[in-house]
Amino acid sequence: MTCSNYQIFIRRNSDLKQVQQISKYKRLEMVKRRNKVGSWLLEVDFDCTELRHEYQNEQFGLEVWRNGSRFFTGPLTRIERRKNGEERTLTLSGADEKIYLTSELALPDPWHYTTTFNSAYDSRSGAAERVLKNYIDLNIGPNAVAERKIPGLVIETNQDRGNNVYYIARFDKLLKVCQDIILHIPGYNFDIVVNDSNKLEFKLVPWVDRWAKGVEFSERLRNLIGYDYTYERPDRNFVLVGGGQDGGTTPVYRKFAYSGNEWSRNRWGNVVEFIDKRGTVDVNELKQAAWDALKLEDGKEKPDENMIGKINVTAQITQVKGGPEMGKDWDLGDFVKVTIHQGGPGQEIAVYDYIKEIAISLTEERAEEIRALVGSDDVITTNGGPVPYIVDSLTHIEEKLRSLEGAY
Incomplete structure (x- = not known):
């Protein structure tokens, strides 16, 4: 199958150079995911002369152009060879470039890749974009130790976008760190792409209010x-929070706070839950715990803003x-x-x-099928x-x- 507005290439992962164009295939599938790892699948006849045996290993990947622009890239992660009657197929599958965020951890001490660390946590504060890119830089980026670097990875210039955050990392997957911090950078998602200089680049990608x-x-x-x-039915619509100190084996509560979502209670009746906040007697903290549990913003009840x-x-x-x-x-x-x-x-x-x-799926029956x-x-x-x-x-x-x- 061929589709004129698509060009498919096998690329070498080490330098991201195209090594072979694929013009005949049975099926091509690509899945892009927002702030998660995407995937791809390429199925060809087993005897396809374009996909030479030397390209069927983990040193290679996929590069797809759509309508004249680079649309999807990523390394190979799986090879499958299958025979069904007289039909024999070869299926290569892989991920997009965000898979590199799952290959390493945000270590407590990024410079010591051993079982002994000089710090219990890697805590950082500041503009969310700066904090996020620092974690990438020191764990897999240009300033990571040699054995942890993703070869050729560059990082988009920091612009200090986003809210101020305080984040603590300790053996977390870098993907999770990105997913946590990106929530504090309004208007953006994160991605790793192949840029115009043919290098892997970690960057922020704006989304649009369509x-x-x-x-x-x-x-x-x-x-x-x-x-x-x-x-x-909601999990809760009235919350009682108890604060205080432990009294041996018996909990001792000194202060209490409560809150309810009256809109939800009018619809569903009472769904009551108790929250244990021993360790604080600050009434404001107890109230905030109740509001958080009910997803009430600053304790305000607004039917057009809060969960019923x-x-x-x-x-x-x-x-x-x-x-x-x-x-x-x-x-x-x-x-x-x-x-x-x-x-x-x-x-x-x-x-x-x-x-x-x-x-996006391209098959022998359909030139292009797009679903989201x-x-x-x-x-x-x-x-x-x-x-x-x-x-x-x-x-x-x-x-x-x-x-x-x-x-x-």
Whole structure:
């Protein structure tokens, strides 16, 4: 199978140079993921002369160009050879460049790659972008010890973007460190890409509020394939917090605080939970613990800002002729509107959320199939970006979908 707007190459990982173009294949799949490791798969006939045996090992990877621009790159991680009757296939699969963030840890002492460390933690504070890039630089980047460096990796110039954070790392995967800190850099995701100088580069990638620009997905527009929407009883809607000191084997509570989400209680009745905060008697800390548990921002009850029940929404979208185009009108990480139900007046259910995954498949039957998933699970409400939101006119609810508050 060939597709004129795609060019597929086998690349050498050590210098990222193309070594062979692949023009005949049975299947190509690429999955880009927001702040997670993407994946790829290339299936060819076993006797494909283009994919020589010397390229079928871990020293090589994939590079794909789409419409004249580099679209996807990453190393090979798996080789499969299969015979089914008279059909024999060779399947290479791998990951995108973010896999390098899973290959090393954020060590307590990045300069001592041994079992003995001079520090218990690697704690850093400052602008979130600077903190994030320092962890990358010292653990796998240009200033890492030789045996930990990712060959040729460069880091985008720091601009001190994001909120001030305090982060403590101790044997955490670098991917987790990135996922934690990126929540405090409004308007950006992180990535490792092959830049114009043909080097691996760790960088921040901006996302766009496409809903503000009128981009929408729905059955009416034929670009909504499917969705899964659940609304259920909350885990808690009234919280009692006890603070104080341990009294031997019997806990002793000296101070208490409580809070409730009255909007949720009116709908579901009481769902009460106790939180143990022994170790502090500061009433403000106890109140904050209650608000955090209920996801109430500064204790404020606003039905359009705070959770009433438990809501999960995932929508599968696509590109159709004449509709918004992937890479032009929407892309990975962008904020979009998905209308998952469109009845009469007052019967709409609309979700406003982020595109978390884009999957492209080329096969013998289809030249190009584009699908994407909308539905984030990593949003912080205080970072200045739009919060995932739902308007359900049938159930009469308007509320944010998720809230992950940072505590660094």
